[in-house]
Amino acid sequence: KQEVTQIPAALSVPEGENLVLNCSFTDSAIYNLQWFRQDPGKGLTSLLLIQSSQREQTSGRLNASLDKSSGRSTLYIAASQPGDSATYLCAVRQDRDDKIIFGKGTRLHILP
Amino acid sequence: NAGVMQNPRHLVRRRGQEARLRCSPMKGHSHVYWYRQLPEEGLKFMVYLQKENIIDESGMPKERFSAEFPKEGPSILRIQQVVRGDSAAYFCASSAQQGWNTEAFFGQGTRLTVV
Numbered sequence: 575k576q577e578v579t580q581i582p583a584a585l586s587v588p589e590g591e592n593l594v595l596n597c598s599f600t601d602s603a604i605y606n607l608q609w610f611r612q613d614p615g616k617g618l619t620s621l622l623l624i625q626s627s628q629r630e631q632t633s634g635r636l637n638a639s640l641d642k643s644s645g646r647s648t649l650y651i652a653a654s655q656p657g658d659s660a661t662y663l664c665a666v667r668q669d670r671d672d673k674i675i676f677g678k679g680t681r682l683h684i685l686p
Numbered sequence: 687n688a689g690v691m692q693n694p695r696h697l698v699r700r701r702g703q704e705a706r707l708r709c710s711p712m713k714g715h716s717h718v719y720w721y722r723q724l725p726e727e728g729l730k731f732m733v734y735l736q737k738e739n740i741i742d743e744s745g746m747p748k749e750r751f752s753a754e755f756p757k758e759g760p761s762i763l764r765i766q767q768v769v770r771g772d773s774a775a776y777f778c779a780s781s782a783q784q785g786w787n788t789e790a791f792f793g794q795g796t797r798l799t800v801v
Contacts, residue, residue, distance in 0.1 A: 608790060617777060617794035618729075663728065667790070671734075671742055674719055674779065674790055678728035 576601045576668055580677035588685045589656060595649040595680045597664035602642050605667040609638050609649050612661045612679070621662075622649070626669075654684045688712070690780050691760075692793035699768050699800050707763040707796045711780030718761045719779045719790065720746075720753060729777060735761060768800045 577600045587593050597607070606625045610618040622631045624640040624647065631638050637650040647664060661679040668675065691710040699705050711718050716737050721729040731745040735755035746753065750768075755761040765772055775797045779790040 605788075610792070615797075618779075618792035620789055620791060623789045665729075665790070667788075672717070673731055673734055673742060675731060676721070676729040 576666065576673075576675045578664060578666060578675050578677035580662075580664060580680050582680060583678065584681040584683070586683040586685060587654060589654060591654050592650065592652050593654055593682075595651070595662050595664075595682070597647040597649070597677055599645045599647075599666050599675075601666075601668065602645050603669050604642065605669045605672075607638075607640055607647050608665050608667070608674075609636075609647075610663040610665065612663060614661075618663065651682075656684045656686045658682060659684045690778060690791050690793035692776075692778055692796050694796060695794060697796055697798050699798065701769060701800055702767050705765040705768050705772070705798055705800075707765075707776050707778075707798070708760045709763070709778035709780075709793060710760040711778075712782075712791055715780035715782050715791075717781045717783065718755050719781075720761070720763050721777045721779070723775045723777060723795075732763070732776075765798075768798075770800050773798055773800045 579598045581596045608623045609621045622638040624631045635652040640647045661681050663679045665676045718735045720732040723729050733746045733753045734742040750766045752764045775795045777795045779792045781788045781790045
């Protein structure tokens with residue numbers, strides 16, 4: 575059974591710092607991995623999609639990496655801003671049944 | 687192309703009533719997923735549907751819960767005889783097809799409160 579784990583569960587850093595969020599998964603038979611952002615009381619916004627054959631994807635200040643064989647992904651946020659404060663969720667899409675399985679998220683707070 | 691539309695955004699039901707949650711996928715998307723989120727928790731998979739077919743309902747309670755995605759119209763998640771424990775945010779996602787390069791897009795969710 576696929577398990578997706580995100581570490582840390584919560585993180586507070588001063589504005590301007592670079593930071594890394596971690597995601598690990600137990601079954602590497604995946605189509606892709608997606609990182610989402612969720613603001614309190616809101617829906618999910620897709621940030622980056624990494625296909626299983628890719629190693630990384632970049633969008634602005636965000637860079638996501640994928641090491642499928644070891645079951646790990648990281649989301650790197652450069653020059654953090656207070657507006658980055660949110661919960662960040664990673665999700666894997668399994669290739670055997672097409673289900674999308676989520677981690678519990680990392681609650682990020684950027685201190686002004 | 688509007689995003690994934692869920693309605694209502696907020697729904698209040700008394701114990702024992704029925705709740706019907708609607709999800710209109712993005713145009714051209716034929717795959718719909720439903721998830722449930724409790725406060726401070728991640729998203730728990732409930733059911734995966736394609737047009738007119740339930741592909742995987744392993745995360746959905748066998749009693750009181752049902753889902754459909756008809757040929758025409760939105761996907762519906764139906765909860766009969768609601769109880770307080772059903773209070774949660776319910777999200778749906780849609781994607782175009784199965785496979786490695788397909789991105790899932792989420793709606794804003796329906797927040798169900800059972801009083």
